[in-house]
Amino acid sequence: MPSILILDDEKSLREILEILFINEGFSVFLARNISEAKKIIDNYKIDIILSDLVIGKESGLDFIRYTYENYPGVPSVLITAYASPDTAMESIKLGVVDYISKPFDNDELVKMVKSIVCKECDKKYPDELKKIIGKSRFIDELKDKIIDIATGDSSVLITGESGTGKELVARAIHELSGRKNKPFIPINCGAIPSEIVESELFGYKKGAFTGAYADKKGLFEMASGGTVFLDEITELPINLQVKLLRVLQERKIMRVGSTDEQDVDIRVISATNRDLEKEVDEGRFRSDLYYRINVVRIELIPLRERIEDIEPLAKYFLKKFSDQMGKNIKEISYPVMELLKSYDFKGNVRELQNIIERGVALEKSDRLLPASILGYFSKKIADDEDVLPELKLDNPIQLEKILETIEKKYITSALNLTGNNQSRAAKLLGISLRILRYKIEKYRLL
Ligand SMILES: Nc1ncnc2c1ncn2[C@@H]1O[C@H](COP(=O)(O)OP(=O)(O)OP(=O)(O)O)[C@@H](O)[C@H]1O
Ligand SMILES: [Mg+2]
Structure with a gap:
């Protein structure tokens, strides 16, 4: 989700622009003056940045200059009725990409901003991919890849740590494929007792074994025309690995107790959170099967390696659980989001989902406040250590920034530890309540 900072002193205009860009899927930040915009x-x-040229007594260009010096590369659009040649020259130097004059046409403004801010904005992904949330380059590339491979029939192997979305991706591939109206059958190879895996997968003929009172279809047959998702593929017993290989090679199956082969038309998507290559090297997984299932490979990287996805995912889960529990929690407070962004999520997206679900259940206000997720994070806060950069002649530091970071970190922790009780937090930090409030405001910590 792209973010836009709107700097304008006119309230009604700010409001119009806010609605306009929220509707376009932007996260919108509003500032009334330059000092707010800087914060x-x-x-x-x-x-x-979308800034008016004249903001009360201030000039939007002063803010744009600040941005240019501190955050080079952030593009801006200037709202102005007229720009003198001097202003025009200077603003171009400062990275102003375009002008729009008042009164402007909403559609034109949106088009202009979108074309600047991200070439990808207009890229419309099919609805089947809407459930895959994230704004990292990784997620974009993942979606592109899913689209590329969905229509074919090649076997897909999805790898990634637990909770990274392997099943979600497998379903998306199925739903985008020509098989979408046929079944998607997930099979957890680790969950079926080894004695019955074969009959579960391949079915059996009446009388094949004690208790086989009638013919029974196996999961492969049930998936006919559709997709089989073999989760935890490394757990498949070695004798069944041979049989699966045959299914993939010949597209035929044989029910237990039968001598007739039948054709099956299935696409196989496998998944594992283990190191499959190692399993092959160490002889636990057949290499011929490995090559068959690994025709297309999708590797899902851990959430901690794509921090940009944390915010959109957190917001998505917030809305989901808030709706589900009939609550009206609209926002995630700053300290909570900061905590989430710095957490290492060993359980990946599933863990994030659990944290938000639990937080929503506990939250009583209309914002997700630190107190509601404190239980989960208290240990984490205690463990968290600041890494201070070493000062060397060839390694200058930004003292102000470092001090600010430390300050923000301690204030956030104090608010977390006291369940957001500001007087107690101030005591804990050894500062006055007034100063604490000032800093909370300054850093927008709540
Ligand atoms: N990018 C994403 N957008 C939205 N939801 C996601 C995303 N990634 C994962 N999830 C959600 O996180 C949870 C875990 O995902 P999933 O079950 O697909 O993971 P997995 O890799 O199969 O995990 P495991 O290895 O533990 O089986 C699911 O509820 C899934 O919907
Ligand atoms: Mg799974």
Whole structure:
């Protein structure tokens, strides 16, 4: 989700622009004056700035100059009725990409901003991919890859740590394929007792074994025309690995107790959170089967390696659980989001989902406040150590920034530890309540 910072002293205009860009899927930050705008850009990742030229007694160009010096590369659009040649020259130097004059046409403005801020914005992904949330380059590339491979029939192997979305991706591939109206059958190879895996997968003929009172279809047959998702593929017993290989090679299956082969038309998607290559090297997984299932490979990287996805995912889960529980929690407070962004999520997206679900259940206000997720994170806060950069002649530091970071970190922790009780937090930090409030405001910590 792209973010836009709107700097304008006119309330009605701010409101119109806010609605306009929220509807276009932007996260919108509003500032009334330059000092507010600075606070925002110092604390949030902003993709584009939309600023009025005249803001009360101030000039929008002063803010744009500040951005240019501190955050080079952030593009801006200037709202102005007229620009003198001097202003025009200077603004171009400062990275102003375009002008729009008042009164402007909403559609034109949106088009302009979108074309600047991200070439990808207009890229419409099919609905089947809407459930895959994230704004990292990784997620974009993943979606492109899913689209590329969905229509074919080649076997797909999805690898990734637990909770990274392997099943979600497998379903998306199925839903985008020509098989979408046929079954998607997930099979957890680790969950079926080894004695019955074969009959579960391949079915059996009446009388094949004690208790086989009638013919029974196996999961492969049930999936006919559709997709079989073999989860935890490394857990498949070695004798069944041979049989699966045959299914993939010949597209035929044989029910237990039968001598007739039948054709099956299935696509196989496998998944594992283990190191499959190692399993092959160490002889636990057949290499011929490995090559068959690994025709197309999708590797899902851990959430901690794509931090940009944390915010959109958190917001998505917030809405989901808030709706589900009939609550009206609209926002995630700053300290909570900061905590989430710095957490290492061993359980990946599933863990994030659990944290938000639990937080929503506990939250009583209309914002997700630190107290509601404190239980989960208290240990984490205690363990968290600041890494201070070493000062060397060839390694200058930004003292102000470092001090600010430390300050923000301690204030956030104090608020977390006291369940957001500001007087107690101030005591804990050894500062006055007034100063604490000032700093909370300054860093927008709540
Ligand atoms: N990018 C994403 N967008 C939205 N939801 C996601 C995303 N990635 C994962 N999830 C959600 O996280 C949870 C875990 O995902 P999933 O079950 O697909 O993971 P997995 O890799 O199969 O995990 P495991 O290895 O533990 O089986 C699911 O509820 C899934 O919907
Ligand atoms: Mg899974």
